[in-house]
Amino acid sequence: MAKANALELLQKEISGMAELNVPMRERTTMRTGGNADILIAPVDREDLAKVVKFLAEREIGYFVLGGGSGIIVRDGGIRGAVIALKESFDSIEAVDDEAGGTMMVRAEAGVMLGALVKWAASSGISGFESLAGIPGTLGGALYKNSGGWGESIGQRVEQLEIMDSNAEIHTLLKRDFSFGYRTSNLPTGTIILSASFAGKRTKPDEVMDVTEEWLDKRMMTQPFEAASVGMVFKNPEVGLSAGELIDRCGLKGIRVGDAEVSCDHANYITNIGEATASQLIALIGMVQERVYVKHKVRLSLKVGLVGSSMGERLRIRK
Numbered sequence: 001m002a003k004a005n006a007l008e009l010l011q012k013e014i015s016g017m018a019e020l021n022v023p024m025r026e027r028t029t030m031r032t033g034g035n036a037d038i039l040i041a042p043v044d045r046e047d048l049a050k051v052v053k054f055l056a057e058r059e060i061g062y063f064v065l066g067g068g069s070g071i072i073v074r075d076g077g078i079r080g081a082v083i084a085l086k087e088s089f090d091s092i093e094a095v096d097d098e099a100g101g102t103m104m105v106r107a108e109a110g111v112m113l114g115a116l117v118k119w120a121a122s123s124g125i126s127g128f129e130s131l132a133g134i135p136g137t138l139g140g141a142l143y144k145n146s147g148g149w150g151e152s153i154g155q156r157v158e159q160l161e162i163m164d165s166n167a168e169i170h171t172l173l174k175r176d177f178s179f180g181y182r183t184s185n186l187p188t189g190t191i192i193l194s195a196s197f198a199g200k201r202t203k204p205d206e207v208m209d210v211t212e213e214w215l216d217k218r219m220m221t222q223p224f225e226a227a228s229v230g231m232v233f234k235n236p237e238v239g240l241s242a243g244e245l246i247d248r249c250g251l252k253g254i255r256v257g258d259a260e261v262s263c264d265h266a267n268y269i270t271n272i273g274e275a276t277a278s279q280l281i282a283l284i285g286m287v288q289e290r291v292y293v294k295h296k297v298r299l300s301l302k303v304g305l306v307g308s309s310m311g312e313r314l315r316i317r318k
């Protein structure tokens with residue numbers, strides 16, 4: 001069966017939303033990129049397993065989408081399926097230790113990070129404050145080990161529940177996974193379903209104050225209004241930060257089409273209008289080259305580049 005027909009069949013078989021030819025610009029904070037052949041939002045684990053099995057049997061690839069705040073989708077879009085969890089996988093629960101004091105928080109991967117931080121603060125549970133202001137979902141934050149200023153989400157994870165590319169569910173304990181600087185060692189195709197964290201009960205006011213301090217810190221140092229993916233490059237292990245290296249090359253404000261190196265923070269590339277992914281990627285390459293020529297430092301990407309360049313697309317009838 002042709003892949004295009006298979007996707008139409010999949011659309012009929014699952015309970016959750018399944019839409020063909022979905023513009024990824026509407027699903028990403030950079031607001032650019034071509035269409036995904038199909039975007040699927042399974043309603044529960046059973047529905048998700050059905051999707052993963054269906055795709056595996058037909059050798060159709062899939063990409064797991066969180067809030068789309070850490071990726072640039074290329075102009076040719078995404079061949080195969082995009083699986084979105086934020087529509088349904090959004091529960092949060094707290095389980096107190098019988099001795100009191102310590103407790104576990106278990107949250108599903110589709111929960112928005114902001115909602116988790118807010119929930120923890122209003123419940124008087126500390127441990128999530130430093131994540132305040134990071135957009136996107138818990139799943140995306142875990143996959144990228146998001147954070148800042150020496151803190152990252154991976155430091156607090158006790159347990160993960162994942163689905164593999166054969167639709168089997170596994171519980172991973174701390175010894176089974178590891179996190180690095182904006183990376184995790186989870187194999188490609190892994191779908192994070194939920195994570196459990198050690199939390200500590202304390203006074204809601206205290207948690208709220210610390211949360212607000214972190215939020216202010218992010219808001220004051222990073223431009224949040226423009227369409228972006230946050231910082232584009234990882235900071236080198238030693239020496240100046242990526243932003244400082246770029247700034248010292250005098251690159252703030254340079255443009256390719258509507259892609260611009262932010263005048264507020266040199267490690268932000270923003271879409272100031274109708275930037276294509278090709279323009280954004282060309283500007284990224286230009287920045288890397290200029291930084292290398294001046295400082296002999298190779299900047300590596302923090303943002304994920306996803307999908308295909310312009311080219312052949314599956315023909316799917318609407």
Ligand SMILES: Cc1cc2nc3c(=O)[nH]c(=O)nc-3n(C[C@H](O)[C@H](O)[C@H](O)COP(=O)(O)OP(=O)(O)OC[C@H]3O[C@@H](n4cnc5c(N)ncnc54)[C@H](O)[C@@H]3O)c2cc1C
Pocket residue numbers: 029063064065066067068069070071085109110133134135136137138139140141142143144145146147148190191192193218222223224228229230231304
């Ligand atoms: C204004 C702004 C500020 C930002 N500030 C910060 C910051 O301070 N610190 C920081 O670290 N980042 C920051 N970011 C980047 C981004 O918000 C984070 O990396 C975020 O955690 C990505 O989450 P997401 O849900 O949007 O992931 P997406 O962009 O949707 O996906 C990112 C990656 O995670 C994978 N993924 C998503 N969900 C799952 C899942 N359930 N299972 C398996 N894989 C999954 C995707 O396949 C993809 O490879 C910022 C971005 C913006 C736009």
